[in-house]
Amino acid sequence: GTSVSHFKENSDGVDFKVTGVGDAQITIGLEDDQEYKVSLNGQSAGFVKTNLGGKLNISVELSETEAVDVLIKKC
Numbered sequence: 001g002t003s004v005s006h007f008k009e010n011s012d013g014v015d016f017k018v019t020g021v022g023d024a025q026i027t028i029g030l031e032d033d034q035e036y037k038v039s040l041n042g043q044s045a046g047f048v049k050t051n052l053g054g055k056l057n058i059s060v061e062l063s064e065t066e067a068v069d070v071l072i073k074k075c
Contacts, residue, residue: 002062013073020062027057031074039071047075 002020013036018024030036032054038045040060050056060068 005067011074013071015069015071017067017069018060018062019067021064022062024060024062025057026060026070027055028072029054030056030072035075037073037075039069039073041069 002018002024005017005019007016008014013030014028018026030050032050032052034054035047035049036056037047038058045058048056048058056072058070058072060070062068
């Protein structure tokens with residue numbers, strides 16, 4: 001399974017840690033039709049735009065031993 005911890009939300013976006021094994025597909029509800037910058041462990045993973053329902057989907061490669069820091073910030 002996949003676990004999320006240290007979840008924080010503010011007016012600019014969200015950040016949290018993800019742990020698990022293998023690849024994880026994460027869906028999070030944010031502001032409708034808005035572009036966000038995604039960073040994984042401090043490295044840019046690009047820009048993603050939410051749909052009209054505010055859903056944002058990202059893929060994260062996980063290892064059993066280390067948490068991945070996820071930062072999603074509004075552009």
